[in-house]
Amino acid sequence: MLPAPVSTQDPATATGRPLRWGVVATGTIAARVVADLALLDDAILQAVSSRTEASARAFARRFGFAEVYSDAEDRPGYERLFDDPAVDVVYIATPHAQHHAVAMAALTAGKHVLCEKPLAMNARQAGELADLARDRGLFLMEAVWTRFLPSFCRAAEILRSGEIGSAQWLQADLGFVAPDDPASRIQDPAAGGGALLDLAVYPLTWALGVFGEPSDIVARGALTPEGIDRQNALTLTYASGACAQLLTSIGADSPGEATIAGTEGWLRSAGPLFNPRELVIQAKGGPARTERFEVPGNGFGYELREVTRCLQSGLTDSPYMPPAESVRMMELLDEARRQMGIRYASDAD
Numbered sequence: 001m002l003p004a005p006v007s008t009q010d011p012a013t014a015t016g017r018p019l020r021w022g023v024v025a026t027g028t029i030a031a032r033v034v035a036d037l038a039l040l041d042d043a044i045l046q047a048v049s050s051r052t053e054a055s056a057r058a059f060a061r062r063f064g065f066a067e068v069y070s071d072a073e074d075r076p077g078y079e080r081l082f083d084d085p086a087v088d089v090v091y092i093a094t095p096h097a098q099h100h101a102v103a104m105a106a107l108t109a110g111k112h113v114l115c116e117k118p119l120a121m122n123a124r125q126a127g128e129l130a131d132l133a134r135d136r137g138l139f140l141m142e143a144v145w146t147r148f149l150p151s152f153c154r155a156a157e158i159l160r161s162g163e164i165g166s167a168q169w170l171q172a173d174l175g176f177v178a179p180d181d182p183a184s185r186i187q188d189p190a191a192g193g194g195a196l197l198d199l200a201v202y203p204l205t206w207a208l209g210v211f212g213e214p215s216d217i218v219a220r221g222a223l224t225p226e227g228i229d230r231q232n233a234l235t236l237t238y239a240s241g242a243c244a245q246l247l248t249s250i251g252a253d254s255p256g257e258a259t260i261a262g263t264e265g266w267l268r269s270a271g272p273l274f275n276p277r278e279l280v281i282q283a284k285g286g287p288a289r290t291e292r293f294e295v296p297g298n299g300f301g302y303e304l305r306e307v308t309r310c311l312q313s314g315l316t317d318s319p320y321m322p323p324a325e326s327v328r329m330m331e332l333l334d335e336a337r338r339q340m341g342i343r344y345a346s347d348a349d
């Protein structure tokens with residue numbers, strides 16, 4: 001997978017005709033992403049849907065959406081939003097377990113889709129979404145925002161330049177202590193809880209970006225009594241001889257760093273690997289240097305610019321985060337879950 005080129009442009013700057021956005025769900029990440037969407041010169045906040053009318057209205061007031069939809073007796077609010085001809089593209093920010101059903105409904109209704117990570121609960125579901133988007137000629141992208149951040153793209157550029165020689169291994173971690181609330185989506189098996197589905201996409205993004213396709217994956221994890229992973233360790237090996245060690249946890253705070261060791265030096269991304277603020281590079285035994293990065297807003301503008309750029313130019317895939325890449329990531333996560341003994345209800349469908 002080719003990493004996106006380093007962007008030097010403010011993502012807020014319009015690149016073409018305005019797009020009319022619909023947003024599904026009014027939770028934590030929806031608010032953070034929509035705050036950045038509101039900064040784009042060519043984004044129109046057309047409609048928001050929520051399970052409850054009060055929440056939809058409060059969110060619409062806060063960000064300035066023109067229309068609100070909520071659950072009715074006969075159908076969910078998101079289906080009513082997808083019927084709205086004024087909406088061009090939808091951003092889906094429900095918990096993981098709803099991504100497949102909501103995105104299938106959006107594509108069936110003819111809407112382009114940006115869906116939160118993970119794209120689905122397993123590779124079969126992700127493949128169904130990719131097939132439907134392709135058959136309908138619609139845009140589909142998993143919201144892996146890290147891939148579009150100038151810091152991540154710059155790390156890829158440094159590696160391509162050969163400054164640290166040829167990359168040999170990668171170590172990446174991401175952990176936080178999740179509230180011990182069995183009802184929260186992160187602890188709930190029915191919501192796809194656990195560290196793997198919530199966090200592993202970020203270290204995996206680094207591993208896929210640096211080394212591409214692994215030849216083997218070994219996964220070990222510590223499970224909760226409910227059968228989700230409290231933490232896990234993935235070891236990826238590559239035909240080239242390279243190795244990657246990825247750790248994610250919902251029971252331990254970690255620095256959230258990625259370190260890449262090469263034949264002529266190393267590169268470390270600091271603070272945190274999903275939105276690196278610093279790259280430290282030490283090449284050929286010389287002094288280490290630090291490159292620092294600041295993002296406008298919450299940093300989601302770059303992925304939103306990519307969706308906008310693609311739709312304005314008639315692309316149905318982002319070349320930097322196509323649906324096939326999401327399916328491949330889900331296949332790796334499926335295999336990791338198989339090895340750790342984690343099953344979700346959606347696996348039986």
Ligand SMILES: NC(=O)c1ccc[n+]([C@@H]2O[C@H](COP(=O)([O-])OP(=O)(O)OC[C@H]3O[C@@H](n4cnc5c(N)ncnc54)[C@H](OP(=O)(O)O)[C@@H]3O)[C@@H](O)[C@H]2O)c1
Binds near residue numbers: 025056198
């Ligand atoms: N890209 C990132 O940096 C990032 C960060 C955090 C999370 N995420 C992803 O975003 C997704 C949501 O995470 P979050 O932290 O925002 O969760 P959250 O705070 O629990 O919000 C999820 C929202 O989805 C809706 N919802 C909840 N249960 C639902 C159900 N059973 N059916 C339909 N809708 C439901 C609710 O909105 P309404 O009440 O309005 O319906 C809820 O507020 C997850 O898949 C997560 O992996 C991404």
